[in-house]
Amino acid sequence: MARNKRVEKARKGGLIVGRITINRRGYGFVEAEEGDIYVASRDTAGAMHRDIVGVRVSTTRSHRGRSGVVVKVIERANDTVVGRYERHGKVGIVVPTDPRIRTEVFVSSRDPVDARDGDVVVARLTAYPSRRNAAQGIIEEVLGREGEPGLEIEVIIREYGLRTAFPDDALAEAAAERLDIDRALAPGDRADLRGTFTVTIDPVDARDFDDAISLEHVDGRIRLGVHIADVSHYVPWDSALDREARRRATSVYLVDRVLPMLPEKLSNEICSLNPGEDRLAFSVIMDLSADAVVESYRLTPSVIRSDRRFDYESVQSYLDGGRSFPDEESERLVRGFHRITRAIGERRVARGGLDFETVEAKIILAEDNITPVEVKVRQRTDATNMIEEAMILANEVVAGHMTRAGAPMVYRIHEDPDADALSQVAVILKEFDYPIKDVNGASPATFQRIIHFAHERPEKRLINSLLLRALQRARYTDYLGSHFGLASKAYCHFTSPIRRYPDLLVHRLLRAQLAGALGKEPVASMADELEWLAEHCSTMEREAEAAENDSVQVKLAQLMGEHVGEVFEGLITGVHSFGLFVQLDNTAEGLVHVSTMTDDYYHLEPERFMLVGEERRRSYRLGERIRVRILGVSVAEGRIDLEPA
Numbered sequence: 248m249a250r251n252k253r254v255e256k257a258r259k260g261g262l263i264v265g266r267i268t269i270n271r272r273g274y275g276f277v278e279a280e281e282g283d284i285y286v287a288s289r290d291t292a293g294a295m296h297r298d299i300v301g302v303r304v305s306t307t308r309s310h311r312g313r314s315g316v317v318v319k320v321i322e323r324a325n326d327t328v329v330g331r332y333e334r335h336g337k338v339g340i341v342v343p344t345d346p347r348i349r350t351e352v353f354v355s356s357r358d359p360v361d362a363r364d365g366d367v368v369v370a371r372l373t374a375y376p377s378r379r380n381a382a383q384g385i386i387e388e389v390l391g392r393e394g395e396p397g398l399e400i401e402v403i404i405r406e407y408g409l410r411t412a413f414p415d416d417a418l419a420e421a422a423a424e425r426l427d428i429d430r431a432l433a434p435g436d437r438a439d440l441r442g443t444f445t446v447t448i449d450p451v452d453a454r455d456f457d458d459a460i461s462l463e464h465v466d467g468r469i470r471l472g473v474h475i476a477d478v479s480h481y482v483p484w485d486s487a488l489d490r491e492a493r494r495r496a497t498s499v500y501l502v503d504r505v506l507p508m509l510p511e512k513l514s515n516e517i518c519s520l521n522p523g524e525d526r527l528a529f530s531v532i533m534d535l536s537a538d539a540v541v542e543s544y545r546l547t548p549s550v551i552r553s554d555r556r557f558d559y560e561s562v563q564s565y566l567d568g569g570r571s572f573p574d575e576e577s578e579r580l581v582r583g584f585h586r587i588t589r590a591i592g593e594r595r596v597a598r599g600g601l602d603f604e605t606v607e608a609k610i611i612l613a614e615d616n617i618t619p620v621e622v623k624v625r626q627r628t629d630a631t632n633m634i635e636e637a638m639i640l641a642n643e644v645v646a647g648h649m650t651r652a653g654a655p656m657v658y659r660i661h662e663d664p665d666a667d668a669l670s671q672v673a674v675i676l677k678e679f680d681y682p683i684k685d686v687n688g689a690s691p692a693t694f695q696r697i698i699h700f701a702h703e704r705p706e707k708r709l710i711n712s713l714l715l716r717a718l719q720r721a722r723y724t725d726y727l728g729s730h731f732g733l734a735s736k737a738y739c740h741f742t743s744p745i746r747r748y749p750d751l752l753v754h755r756l757l758r759a760q761l762a763g764a765l766g767k768e769p770v771a772s773m774a775d776e777l778e779w780l781a782e783h784c785s786t787m788e789r790e791a792e793a794a795e796n797d798s799v800q801v802k803l804a805q806l807m808g809e810h811v812g813e814v815f816e817g818l819i820t821g822v823h824s825f826g827l828f829v830q831l832d833n834t835a836e837g838l839v840h841v842s843t844m845t846d847d848y849y850h851l852e853p854e855r856f857m858l859v860g861e862e863r864r865r866s867y868r869l870g871e872r873i874r875v876r877i878l879g880v881s882v883a884e885g886r887i888d889l890e891p892a
Contacts, residue, residue, distance in 0.1 A: 253321045253322070254299075254321060257301035257318075257319060257321060258301075260301070261303065262301035262302060262303055262318055262319070263277070263279045263281050263284060263301070263302045263303075263304055263315070264279060264299065264300070264301050264302075264321060265277040265278045265279030265280070265284070265299070265300065265302070266278050266297060266298070266299055266300075266324075266786065267286065267291070267294050267296070267297070267298055267299075267300050267317065268296065268297065268347075269291070269294075269295070269296040269347040269348070269349065270347065271346040271347055272288075273288030273349055274286060274287050274288045275288075275291060275294075275296075277300060277302050277315065277317075279302070282313065282665065283313070283665065284302050284304060284313050284314065284315045285313065285314040285315070286302065286314065286315060286316065286317055287314070288349070290315070290316040290317060291317050291349075292316070292317040292318065292319075292320070292377075292378060293320065293350075293375060293376040293377040293378060294317045294320050295323070295324065295325050295348055295349075295350065295375070295376070296324070296325070296345065296347040296348050297324035297325065297790075298320050298321075298322065298323055298324050298325070299320070299321045299322035299324070300317045300318075300319065300320050300321060301317070301318050301319045301320075301321055302315040302316065302317055302318065303315055303316050303318050320375070323375060325348070325372065325408075326371060326372055327369050327370060327371050327372065327384075327387070327405065327408070328341060328343050328348060328352050328369075328370050328372060328382070328384065329343065329344050329345065329367065329368070329369055329370075329390070329402050329405045329406050330342045330343040330344050330351075330352065330367070330368065330370065331344065331365065331366070331367055331368075331393055332354075332362045332363070332364065332365070332366045332367070332368045332386065333364060333365075334364045338353065339353070339354040339355070339362070339386075340352065340353060340354070341354055341368060341370045341384065341386070344367065344402050344406070344883060345406050346884065350376040350381065350382045351381065351382070352370045352372065352381075352382045352383065352384045353381055353382070353383050353384075354370055354383070354384055354385060354386055355385055360386045360387060360388060360389055361389075362386050362389050365392060365393050366389050366390075366391070366392060366393070367389075367390045367391055367392070367393055367395075367398060367402060368386045368388065368389050368390065369386070369387055369388040369389075369390065369405050370384040370385065370386050370387070371384050371385055371386075371387045372384045373385060388405075390402065390405065393883075394883075396615075396617050396618070397503075397616075397617040399801040399805075399882055399883055400501060400502065400503055400504075400798055400801070402883070403501070403794055403797050403798055403801070404501075404506075404794075406794075406797075407790055407791075407793070407794040408790075409499055409506055409791075409794060410491075410494065410495055410506065411506060413491055413510050414487065414491060416487035417487040417488045417490075417491040417510065418510055418512075419487070420486060420487050420488045421488060421509070421510040421512040421513050422512060424481050424512065424513065424517055425517075426517050426525070426526075426527075428525050428527075428550055431480065431527055431550065432550060436547075436548060436761075436762065437527075437547070437548040437549055437550060438530065438547045438548070438549040438550070439549070439550050440461070440472070440474070440528075440530060440549045440550060440551045441525060441550055441551060441552040443461045443463070443472065443551070444461060444554050444576055444580060445459045445460065445461045445472070445474060445551050445552065445553050445554055446459060446460060446461075446553060446554060446555040446556070446557055446577065446580060446581075447459045447460075447520055447522070447553050447555070447556050447557065448460070448557045448558070448559065448562055448630065448633070448634050449556075449557075449558060449559070449634075450558060450559060451558040451559070451560055451561075453558070454505070454514075454515050454519075455507075455514045455515050455518070455519045455745050455746070456476075456519050456520040456521060456553070456556070457475060457476040457478075457518070457519070457520065457742070457743050457744065457745040457746065458473065458474065458475050458476075458520070458634070458638065458742050458743070459473075459474040459520045459528070459551060459553050460472060460473055460474070460580075460584060460634075460637055461474065461551075461580070462579075462580045462583045462584050462587070464583075465534065468534045468535060468536060468542060469534070469535045469536075469537070469583070469587050470532060470533070470534050470535075471532075471533045471535055471584075471587060471637065471640075472530055472531070472532045472533075473530070473531045473532075473533075473637055473638065473640075473641035473742065474520070474528040474529075474530045474531075474549060474551045475528060475529050475530070475531075475641075475741065475742050475743075475744065475750075475754075476518045476519065476520055476526065476527075476528060476529075476744060476745055477518070477526075477527040477528050477529045477548060477549075477744075477754070478509070478513070478518050478744040478745055478750075478751055478754065479529075479744065479751055479754040479755050479758060480527050480548075481513055481517060481518060482509070482513070482751065483769070484755060484769040484770075484772075484773050485769065485772075488509065488510075488513075492508050492509055492748055492751065493748055493780070493783075495508045495748070495787065496508070496747075496748045496749075496783060496784045496786075496787035496788065496791075497746060497747055497748065497784070497787055497788055497791045498514075498745075498746035498747075498791075499791045499794055499795060500791075500795055501794065501795060501798040502610045502612065502619075502798040502799055502802045503612060503616050503617070503798070504616075507745075507746070508745070508746055508747070508748065509745060513745075514745050514746075518744075518745055519745070520551065520553045521553065521556075522553045522554065522555060522556040523552065523553070523554070524552065524553070525550055525551075525552050526550070526551060526552070526553070527548070527549075527550060528548070528549045528550065528551045529546075529547075529548055529549065529741075529754055529757070529758070530545075530546070530547050530548075530549040530551070531544065531545075531546055531641040531644055531645060531741075532544060532545040532546075532547070533640065533641075533644060535587060535591075537590070538590055538594070539587060539590035539591040539593075539594050540594075541640070541644060544644050544648075546644075546645065546648060546757060546761060547761070548758065554576075555573070555577055557577075557581075559628065559630040559631050559634075560630075562581060562630040562633075563628045563629060563630040565578070565581060566581070566582075566585060566629055566630065584633055584637075585629060585633055588632065588633040588636040588637055589629075589632075589636075591636045591637070591639075591640055592632060592636045595636070595639065595733065595734070596695060598692075598734045599690055599691035599692035599694075599695060599734035600691060600695070600732070600733045600734045600735070601691055601694050601695055601698065601732045601733070601734075602695065602698065603698065603711045603714070603715060604626075604627070604698065604701075604702065604707060604708070604711050605627070605708075605711060605712075605715070606624050606625065606626050606708065606834060607624070607625040607626075607834075608622050608623075608624060608625075608799055608803065608833065608834040608835075609622070609623040609624075609625055610622060610799060610802045610803070610806070611623060612802075618805075619802045619803070619805050619806040620806075621806075622803065622806065622833040622834065622835070624832075624833060624834060638742040639733065639738075641741060641742055642659070642738055642739050642740060642741050642742060643733075643735055643737065643738055645739055645741045645753065645757060646658060646659075646735075646737040646738050646739040646741075647736075647737045648757075649739070649753075649756065649757065649760060650727055650737045652760050654756060654759075654760045654765055655725070655756060655765065655770075655774035655777060656725070656727075656739065656753070656756055656777075657723055657724070657725060657739060657740075657749050657752045657753055657756070657777055657780070657781050657784075658723070658724050658725070658726065658727055658728060658737070658738065658739050659721055659722075659723060659730060659738045659739050659740050659749070660721065660722060660723075660724050660727075660728035660729065660730055660738070661718070661719065661720075661721040661722075661729070661730040661731045661732045661733070661738075662719045662728065662729075662731060663719070663731055664686075664689075664717050664718050664719060664731070665717065665719060666687055666688075668716065668717035668718075669686050669687050669689070669717050670687060671713075671717070672686055672713055672714060672717045673685060673686050673687065674854065674856070675710075675713060675856060675869065675870075676697065678855055678856060678868075678869070679704075679706060679710075679870065681697060681700060681701075682700065683696055683697050683700070686717075690734075691731055691732065691733075691734040692734075694714055697710065697714065698710070698711060698714065705818075705870070705872060706818070706870035708818065708830075709818060709820055709869070709870045710870075712820065718731065718732065719731070720785075720789070722781075722785040723740075723749050723780075723781035723782075723784045723785045723788075724781050725777035725778045725780075725781050739753050740753065741753045741754065741757070747784075747788075748780075748784050748787075749780075749781070749784045752773070752777070752780065755770060755773065756770065756773075756774075797885060800885030801882055801883070801884075801885040803833070803834070803835040803885070803887070804835070804880045804881065804882045804884075804885045804886060804887055805880070805882045806835070807831075807835050807837075807877055807880055807887050808879075808880040808882060810877055811877050811878070811879055811880070812876065812877065813876065813877055814874055814875070814876050814892040815831050815832070815874070815875060815876075815877070816831070816832060816872060816873070816874055816875075817829040817830050817831040817832065817837075817872070817873060817874075817875055818830050818870065818871070818872055818873075819867060819868065819869055819870060819871050819872075819873055820836065820869070821869070822851065822856045822857060822858055822867065822868070822869050823851065824841075824850075824851040825840060825841055826838050826839050826840040826841045826842075826843075826844075826858075827839040827858065827867055827873070829873060829875050829889055831875075835887060836887070837875070837877070837886070837887030837888060837889040838886070838887070838888060838889060839873075839875060839889045839890060839891060840888070841858070843878070843889075843890035843891065844858075844860075844890075844891060846860070846863065846865070846891075847860030847861060847862050847863050847865060848860065848861045848862070849861075849867070855868070856868065856869035857869070873891065874891070874892040875889040875890065875891060875892050876889065876890050876891075876892040877889060878890050
C-alpha cells in the first residue's frame with residue numbers, strides 16, 4: 248500500500264513510473280505503461296538496476312527514442328550487492344560483479360564476516376547511493392575466491408536474489424500432504440478419467456510432469472484431453488506453501504540446477520503426473536472437428552493415471568520411422584495427436600499467429616556439474632510443436648470461458664509492437680531487399696510472412712531475433728487484452744501450475760467459477776489482489792529469464808575458453824561504432840572490437856547497419872557470415888572477445 252501511494256504521488260507530480268533496467272555501459276531504459284524511456288548514465292540519480300523510479304520525460308527525442316531523467320527512486324530492488332572485496336588501507340570496498348550496478352559499496356572495517364582481499368562477497372546495503380554520496384554496507388557472506396570453479400552460478404543466484412531454500416513452515420505443510428484419491432472423489436465434482444489412455448511428452452531430462460494428453464474419437468469428432476496437475480488442491484490460498492510460491496512466482500532453470508517454485512515433495516512427487524500412478528488433475532476436454540475447430544468443451548477437476556511417459560526425442564523418432572512404437576495404443580494416440588495438432592497450428596497461423604524459428608542452447612555439464620563439455624542446440628520439432636499447440640489451445644479455451652463468464656481472471660497479454668523498434672526492423676528489411684518493408688502498424692500475419700520469407704535464407708536466425716526484439720514483452724494482467732504474438736483475443740496461462748504461479752491462480756479462479764463460489768472466501772479476497780499479483784509475476788518471470796540466460800552465457804564463455812586461438816564461423820548479429828557482435832553456430836556470442844580490425848580504419852554507416860573501411864572499402868554487414876578467432880574470455884562476465892580471422 249505504501250508503494251502504491253508513492254507511485255500515485257509521483258504520477259500526480261507529472262512523473263512516469265516504471266522499472267529501470269541499467270545496461271552494462273551505464274545507461275538504462277525505464278519500462279513503463281507509457282512505453283520505454285531512455286535514461287543516460289548521468290541522469291540515473293543514484294537509481295540502481297531494477298529499481299522502481301519516477302522519470303521526467305524530455306520534450307525532445309534522443310536517437311534511442313523517448314528520453315528522460317530519473318527524479319526519484321520509489322522502490323529499491325537491491326538490498327544486497329555481490330562483488331569483489333578490495334582492501335585499501337583501513338577502507339574496504341566491494342566492487343560489484345554485475346556491471347549494471349554502477350556503484351561501489353564502502354564497507355565497515357568491523358564487519359561480522361572476515362573477508363580477504365580478492366574474495367567474492369555479499370554486502371548488505373545500509374545506505375544507498377545518491378548524487379552526492381556513495382553506497383555503504385556490511386559484508387554478510389563470503390562466496391569464495393575470485394575465479395573459483397562454479398562460483399559464477401552462485402554469484403548469479405545472489406545477484407538476482409533467487410530463493411534457494413524453503414522456510415520450515417512451507418516444508419512442514421508439504422511433508423504433511425498425502426495422496427488420497429478416494430477423499431478427493433467424494434464430493435462428486437471430480438471426473439474419474441483413470442480409464443482413459445493418457446500419456447505425457449516432455450524433455451528427456453524432465454523431473455516433473457505437469458501436463459498429459461489423451462485422444463479419443465467420439466461421435467465423428469476428435470476428443471482431445473489436456474490434463475494439468477491439480478496443484479491448487481494441495482496449495483490453498485495464503486498457506487505457508489502459497490506465500491512462498493507467491494514470492495518466487497516461478498521456477499528458475501539455471502544451467503546446473505533448478506530452483507523450484509514448490510518443494511520437491513509436491514513438484515516431483517504428489518503433483519507430478521508420473522506414469523502408472525493416480526494423480527489429481529484439472530482437465531480441459533475439447534471436442535474438435537477434423538479441421539481443428541473446437542465445437543464443445545468440458546472443464547473439470549479430475550483423477551487420471553498416465554499410461555506412458557514419452558520424451559520429445561523418442562516421439563520424434565517414432566514419427567520419423569527411426570523407432571517402432573511400444574504398442575498399438577501409443578501409436579494410435581501419438582499419430583492422431585500429431586495430425587490434429589498440425590491442423591490446430593495451421594488454423595493459428597492462418598489467423599496471424601507467429602511461429603518464430605528460434606534455437607535454444609542446452610549446456611551439457613561434466614559429472615562435477617560445473618565443467619561444460621558440450622552445447623546442444625535445440626530446435627523446434629514436430630514433437631515439441633504437438634505439445635505447444637495443445638497447450639495454447641487449452642489456455643485459449645480456459646481464457647475464453649472465464650471471459651464469457653465475466654469472472655475475475657489473470658490473463659496473459661501481448662501488446663502491439665513498439666513503433667520505434669519497428670522502424671529499425673524496417674530499415675533492415677529494406678537493406679536485405681525483403682518484399683515486405685513497411686512493418687509499422689503491421690498485423691501478426693505480416694510478421695508471419697516475413698518469417699516465412701526468411702526461412703530458407705542465411706539470415707533466418709537474425710531476422711527472427713530482430714522481430715522478437717521489436718515485440719513488446721508478454722505480461723500478466725487482471726484485465727482482458729489481446730495477445731499479438733498468438734493473434735488471440737483471450738489468452739491465459741493454465742497449463743504449468745507446478746512451475747508458474749499465475750497458472751495456480753487461474754486454477755483457483757476457474758474452480759471457484761465452476762462451483763459458483765466466486766463470491767465466497769478465499770477466492771473473494773484473492774480476486775482483490777490480482778492486479779499486483781499479475782505485475783509481480785511478470786517482474787519475477789523477467790528476472791528468472793535473465794538469470795537463466797546469464798547462467799548459459801557464463802558456461803558458454805567457460806566452454807569457449809578452451810578454444811582460445813581457434814577459428815569459428817558465425818553470424819554478425821550487431822553492428823556498432825565500437826565493433827561487431829558475432830553469434831557462433833553454437834549460440835555463443837562475442838564482440839569483435841574495432842581495435843582488432845587492423846587492416847583499415849572502419850566507420851559506421853548506421854542507416855545500412857554496416858562497418859566500412861575508409862581505404863579498402865571492405866564492409867561488414869548485419870546478417871553476414873564471418874570467420875572469427877577467439878582472443879579470450881571472461882567467464883565471470885560471460886564475455887567472449889573475438890577478432891576477424
